[in-house]
Amino acid sequence: MWEYSDKVREHFFQPRNSGPLEDANGIGDVGSIQCGDALRLMLKVEPETDVILDAHFQTFGCGSAIASSSALTEMVKGKTLDEALTISNQDIADFLDGLPPEKMHCSVMGREALQAAIANYRGEVWSDDHEEGALICKCFAIDAVMIEDVIKANGLNTVEEVTFYTKAGGGCAACHEGIEEILAKVKSDNPGMGETSPPAACPATPEAPKPPTKKLSIVEKIAKIQAVLESVRPMLQRDHGDVELADVQGKKIYVHLKGACSGCMMEAATLGGIQQKMIETLGELVQVLPSSHMPVEA
Amino acid sequence: MKPIYLDNNATTRVDPAVVDAMLPFFTEHFGNASSIHAFGSEVGKALKKARSQVQALLGAEHDSEIIFTSCGTESDSTAILSALKAQPDRNTVITTNVEHPAILTLCDWLEKEGYIVHKLKVDKKGRIDMDEYKSLLHDRVAIVSAMWANNETGTIFPVVEMAELAAAKGIMFHTDAVQAVGKIPIDLKNTKIDMLSLSGHKLHAPKGIGVLYLRRGCRFRPLLRGGHQERGRRAGTENSASIVGLGMACELAMQKMEFENTEVRRLRDKLEKGILNQITHCFATGDVSNRLPNTSNIAFEYIEGEGILMLLNKVGIAGSSGSACTSGSLEPSHVMRAMGIPYTAAHGTIRFSLSVYNTEEEIDRVIAAVPPIVAQLRKLSPYWTDKGPATNPEAAFAPTYA
Incomplete structure (x- = not known):
């Protein structure tokens, strides 16, 4: 059986806002045929303010699908439509203190139902841009x-x-x-x-063997290093982590891993990935290390 | 309240008599059966006894036809790979599309390796078409592998007849009898079955012990090579304690065979009727007139199995489901799909599998517990209204599918 958080169990055993909503004016029906989960989200929106006054759901699906639906209705109530649209599937999972990886699609379905219901209210046609595989x-x-x-x-x-x-x-x-x-x-x-x-x-392959025609100045080099870090940050932030430049000492680049990245079992892989990008961008062999490895000043 | 275990097709509790039989083989009789000294010879004798106990349950002609393995999966892999290795001029495997993953996943891999695999289809009740089967038997077929009884529905395949047909064409026949052994009488010496897999933990022996029955004279190539154990057909020091336990479990299963097919069957029928009579829009799956005495698989329409299991678990009842979400895959049970059960019902299938330990009082409790759980989940379902299923449910709720 899955390891569900207490919050998931609680929302499954006592779902909030389940059942039809009679005067709903925005309805989103979404599902995944392979997985057999399907969700109808019903919103009652106040036309003058765009505020979601009430939200109900009906779900055909597993424990976490029902819990995600229940959580979603709680999260959107009282929000304006635009505010509600900023809710990501990760937010739904976070609200439930996390979902097993196999069950993340339940939160994705929740977000899609929200988009579909709001599109329905606005008289737009919502189309799903995301296909889910095994x-x-x-x-x-x-x-x-x-x-x-x-x-x-x-x-x-x-x-x-x-x-x-x-x-x-x-x-x-x-x-x-x-x-x-x-x-x-x-x-x-x-x-x-x-x-x-x-x-x-x-392009990395033909370029890498060629040494840069002119040696980078330290300022140019740090700017490039910063650019590489900026490019990977969104990916890390998606998993609630982050990275910052700590110091550059010769060929060693020290970084602070923050949030979920610090102490993550994937730390080595994350640094390896960043290092690969650094080498490609700088055109020279460098090593990316966590700031904890920085030599202590005598 | 004492929890009720109705998931005996997944695994069973080790019988206390089996544990008692095993315990001396961890401490007192720890020797290696291959050794000359007294420590070893005691174990050797115990293995011989266990082998004859298994032989008796299977109705095998010789005790040397019993090869101890680590599990049902190992026995299945050994059987099929042996048939292909021993007959290099034959490149085809015939099986069914409702087999256990121990067979299906292996066959998928064999297909990638260039072998030809025919998977027999089943009808709505999970029965194969014998005419289709006959038409596929030709001289490039290395082996036919068909389960004796299905793990999800309990449906029994006519393996004795299938083996006769294969033998008439000179084709080896293997059956994965993991669910059948100990639940229905088996008499291999009067069949043409060449190989059979069984797994200890399905019949109150421990996990980690299995058997491959190999008919004398059947061409064979080992999966594991090494020492001379099991006459060189399965190398590796014998799991003596578990082998002794399996022997004892086989003896007990022989004694309880009649009880299984009368009392356990009666309780299973009572449970199934009790549920079907109280709840609308649900049905038993599989071939209900020809199945294992302990298994009932019920599809509850318009709800999903994991939710049912979680709510059952909350009141201390253990079952299992063919829903996608309980397996970690995205697809509902391949067995339900093979039988053409619609998605809205396939995801809501619950398997109750009994053992000789279940009591009438337990069954009564389950019959009382299931209806409110189904009602509770249906109230949440978009396919359901307070007056029953939505009229034309598929049209009433037609979500945008990803």
Whole structure:
């Protein structure tokens, strides 16, 4: 059985706002046919203020789907439509003190129902832009469709590259066979990909061997380092982590890992990923280390 | 209140008599059966006895036809891979699309390796089409593997007849009998079955012990090579305590076979009727007239199984579900889909599997507990109104599917 948080259990055993809402003026029906979860979210919106006065749900689905629906109705009540639209699926999961990775799609369904209900109220047509596949990486909740899309978009060829781009496979590594199968499938669907593309699709390869024509000044170098860190921060922030530059000492770049990143079992992989980007961007071999490794001043 | 365990097709409690039989083999009789000294020979004798106990339950002709393995999955893999290795001129496997993952996942992998796998389809009651089966038996088939009884519905396949048909064409026949052994009488010496898998923990022996029955004369290639244990057919030091336990469990199963097929069957029927009579829009799945005596699988329409299990668990009742969400996969049970059960019912299937330990009082409690749980969840369901299912439920609620 799943390890559900007490909050998930509580919302499942005593769901809030369940059942039809008679005078609803915004209704969103969404679901995932493979997974068999489906949710109807009903909103009663005050037209003058756009404030959600009441929200009810009906859900066909598992314990966490019902709990996510219940949580969602509690979260949106009293909010304006625009405020409600800022709720992400991670917010729904956080509200419930987390969901197992296999169950994150329940929170995604909640967010989609909210978008659909608001679109319905506004007289718009909501279309789903997200397709969900079989869960491949259980450590980071990455599904097959996402991995396939990223492989195609970036011309990836190895499990390591997939991990670098999606995080899939970066944890317990049990899904590497699954990732290899997706790689093989993409390759067989797109013959030629992988054999001919690397030089064109992967600018890092031809550039890396060439040393930079002019040695970077320390200011230029730090600006580039900062740019790399900025580029990875949104990804880390999505998982409630963050990174900041601590110091640069020669070829060693020290960073502060913050929030969820500090003490994360994936710390080494995160730093490895950043280091790879640093090497590509700076065109020289550098090492990225946590600030705790900084030599103490004598 | 004492919890009620109705998930015996998942695993069973080890019988106290089995534990008693095993305990001396951890401390007193810890020797290696292969050793010459007294420590070893005691164990050797115990293994011989256990082998004959298993032989008796299976109705095998010779005790040397019993090979101890680590689990049902190992026995399944050994059987199928052996048939392919021993007959390199044959590249096809015939199985069914309702097998346990121990067979299906292996077959999917074999397909990737270039073998041909035919999966027999089943009808709405989970029965195979014997004409289709006959039409597939040809001289490139290395092995047929069909389960004796289905783990989800208890539906029994006509494996004895299937084995006859395979033998007539010179094709090996294997059956995954993990759910059937100990629940229904088996007499292998009067069948053409070449190989059979069983798993100890399904019949009140511990986990981590299984058996592959291998008919004398059937060509064989081991999965594990190494020492001479099990006559070189399965290397690795014998799990002596568990083997002794399995022997005892087989003996007990023989003694209780009649009880299983009368009293356990009566309680199962009472449970099923009690639930079906009280709740609308639910039905028993599988071939109800031809199934294991202990299994009842009921589909509750318009609700999802995990919720049912969580609420059952809250009142101390343990069952299992074919819903996607309880398995970690996104798909509902492949067995339910193979039988063409609609998604809105397949996700709401609950399996109750009894054992000889269940009591009448427990069954009465379950019959009383299920209806309010189903009603509670249906109240939350978009397919349901306070007057019963929405008229034309699929049209009343047609979500945008991702």
